[in-house]
Amino acid sequence: MRRAIRMSTLAQAAAAALVPEPRIVPASVNGRQVFIECPSWCVTDHVAENERYLEDVEHSGELFDLVIPGDSSGYRLLAHARLGADLFAPDPADRQPVVVVDDGAKEHRLTPAEALQHADRLIAHGEQMRELARRAAA
Template sequence: MAQSAISQHTAALSGSLPAIPQQPAAGRAYPLPTPRPGSRFVPAALGKPADGQVIVYVECPLWCTQDHIKDWVQHAEDIDHWGDDSANWDSDCITRPGERMLALDARLHSDPVAADPRLRAAHVLMDDETTQVFLTPEMADKTADDLIAMAAQLRHLAQRARQANVSTGGAL
């Protein structure tokens, strides 16, 4: 029976080249993790740049737009998730010397290691530059309803102020 071309080629090479060393048996292979639905794995930098950072991969919600490399943290438990979708309001008002203007900001947020499961889930973080409040989606809906009602009352007060200024000639 004739030898195959591969057998002939292998036989020809075996005398002229050193043998390929025997490879050790492969260890147990672990499957790569799969992120939960609505998440993806992204790189995150841990530690100070001057001390040599470690890059790890963290599960990150699809809505998170934070750059976890640029916005490094010291420890993995310090990683929070932030969304770019935001609501902002800055007052256009008269202030007295030394007083600050009112401002409100609201953004999507998640703290994956928070003790409170409501903070681990996506929620709305609202702040006025001094105080932060965390709103579940239901709390955010209620707050929005209250702000809409307040806006209607604010329009009513503005109209009353206009009427008062017309009657007294004290318009600003």
């Protein structure tokens, strides 16, 4: 039992070491330069954004697109997903990173647990689509 606890502690320490620390970056707020804490996954240029209020500064990760074959451009965007965080939200629960899924009409902010459920549904959908393709090709 002691060994399992030690391995678990070591695994937790190793996982923590893989997560880069947040960094302090410049941001432009109402034309003035300030410095904010920024998560390591954030790709937003906070200087270029030039938000009016500090509370409007949000963090955004890299976009991952879900596309299907489409018109002359080759692909049609169905949705994209990214990490997001509103570190100045009034409710502390809203300050935690979420997975933001944007379908072009609305942004859906998913907790990590909700995002995992959604990912499972996407995998199941992909398997069903693969079966449909097999049937269509037969």
